[in-house]
Amino acid sequence: MNSQSDAVPEFPVDAQRIAPAALAATRPMYWSIRRELWENRSIYIAPLVVAGLYLFGFFISLFWVPRSVRGMAGNHSMAPIVVLAMPYSHADMLLTLIAFLVGIFFSLDALHGERRDRSILFWKSLPVSDLTTVLSKASIPLVVLPLFTFAVTVTVQLIMLLLNASVLVVSRASTATQWAPPLFEMELVSLYCMAVLVLWHAPIYCWFLLVSGWARRATLLWAVLPLVAISAVEYIAFRTSYLASLLHARLLGFVSAAFDLKDKSGVPIDPHFIPLAQLAPGRFLSSPSLWLGLVFAALCLAAAVRLRRYQGPV
Amino acid sequence: MTVQARPVIEARGLRKAFGATIALDGIDLRVEEGRILGLIGPNGAGKSTALNAILGLTAYQGELKVLGRNPWTDRDQLMRDVCFIADVAVLPRWIRVAQALEYVAGVHPRFDRAEAESFLAKTDIPRNSKVSELSKGMVTQLHLALVMAIDAKLLVLDEPTLGLDILYRKQFYDSLLNDYFDRNRTIVVTTHQVEDVQHVLTDLMFINHGRIALDCSMEEFESRYVEVTVRPERIASARALKPIHERHALGRSIMLFDLRFDLKLDGVADQKLDRQQLSALGDVHTPGIADLFVAVMGKDAGRAQGGVK
DSSP states (O other), X not given: OHXXXXXXXXXXXXXXXXXXHHHHHHHHHHHHHHHHHHHOTHHHHHHHHHHHHHHHHHHHHHTTHHHHHHHHHTOTTSOHHHHHHHHHHHHHHXXXXXXXXXXXXXXXXXXXXXHHTSTHHHHTTSSOOHHHHHHHHHHIIIIIHHHHHHHHXXXXXXXXXXXXHHHHHHTTOOOSSOXXXXXXXXXXXXXXXXXXXXXXXXXXXXXXXXXHHHOSSOHHHHHHHHHHHHHHHHHHHHSOOHHHHHHHHHHHTHHHHHBOOBOTTSOBOOTTSOOGGGBOHHHHHTOHHHHHHHHHHHHHHHHHHHHHHHOOOO | OOOOOOEEEEEEEEEEEETXXXXXXXXXXXXXXXXXXXXXXXXXXXXXXXXXXXXXXXXXXXXXXXTTBOTTTOHHHHTTTEEEEOOTTOSOTTOBHHHHHHHHHHHOTTBOXXXXXXXXXXXXXXTTOBGGGSOHHHHHHHHHHHHHTBOOSEEEEESTTTTOOHHHXXXXXXXXXXXXOOTTOEEEXXXXXXXHHTTTOSEEEEEETTEEEEEEEHHHHHHHEEEEEEOGGGHHHHHHTOXXXXXXXXXXXXXEEETTSOHHHHTSOSSOOOHHHHHTTEEEEOOOHHHHHHHHHHHHHHHHHSSOO
16 A cells, blocks of 8 residues: 555655546446435435334343343343343344445335436436446445445444443442443454345345336336245245245345354354354355355346346336 | 548438337438537427437437437446436435535546536536436536536537426527637537527428428528518418418418429419518518428428417
């Protein structure tokens, strides 16, 4: 980084010449993403509102925490670190779930809304390619929402830590014993989890995007019902449930694919606090399900780009 | 043949079918730089299909080049030089005026934001309101402000003034002519409100059942077609000169003549029709596009056209 920023003043002319060209190529992408944020304010409002509510609830609960921690300390069914980590990881899980829901509903409407309100004719009157448009829409659930949610999660957890500390100070409780979870380690795991989720769920978002560009109405039904129907037919005809288990694995299979949920001695790990040592990035990245899913996601996006060229108002 | 201006749009055998319905039946089209072409036709005649093909919004058969590009495969590149206003309702309702300016400035390399701002300053459009809060006329003004600030070579207008009152319509075409149009630009417009554009156009094209029924410049139109309000005592002799259309208004007979029509071939007279001959029959004037439209398209087309008197 340093060598790069040092190099810039030495070749100011070159740097200036290159910058606008690079800028010109990414400009339509940048503005297309901005316009998605203008149109779909739930992308940032929903996580913020949930974060605010959670913090409020946590603040109220704080007046009970010192007592409950003490009570739990004697309870050997749960490690103290898990008890400490629990409210922090609940915040993380809740915000991740919200991001997933917002991402799903965004994807279902992304290429349908512009056809429904005829604004596709306006967007198509500008020099923005179908590829840029589809990629900018896909980047909302695949890049923008996860990164924003991660930032909100970290902020929420830091505020929780501060609130926790101040309550301890005010109540003159002892801070000698451990009162906070290893937050830095938790954030690293959370970041890993976010990346895992994006890669694992990418085919879901991209499939929904494709359906939103194709269906004339009722995008949710078109996205979900055929899968349910095929599963049902499969079960009735063959008494098997391959598709159903495939769908289930696509939704939740990332847990077993990306984490070791048992420690060396075979004891199950509590998902509220997963130590760094239990991450299994090698296994995750070599899992065929991941790559098949990503190929499917790429095919859906390619089809959505192609389809948008043909689509007009519905 | 003299050297012709560069064609902005060139189509050969342009064809488009929706199932069994043929929207465009192999039309040839050539629009040169600096022209304002009016595409007039009844609903379902194929006007919008032709425009959509030109704008890369619909696939087609046949050859079509717009500014030397294939619109279907190069739409995003083409849109650097082409603007279009589809009709009044395509600006997204959620967008704010300032956001629309910001977005177009962001994605369009030829958009001059200051120009759009100065055009908007002449209107009553509040900068912070959403499109959904503006009146229909204001939305059109906003769209026009966005489009006029783009240094485009071709502007395509598909029913741009639909649903607007006469004041906004007049303002719209005035702005277009005074603030936008110059000899390096080309405009293609479709509208049912033909009387609004009669003095705006340089070229006229009638389209019906997916075919071109008439293609002429406005100079040609004015020198070729003559309308005569025939004095009652001259009706029989006027009819002998084979008007292409006759209608009645306020008890007077109004006949439309095509001066190109060769009477010699019909054996009616030994000379071509001319204005002088017609002025002996009654008051001579240039017909309205709508009247010629009715004459050329027949009565069925006239009913479908709605706007025709």
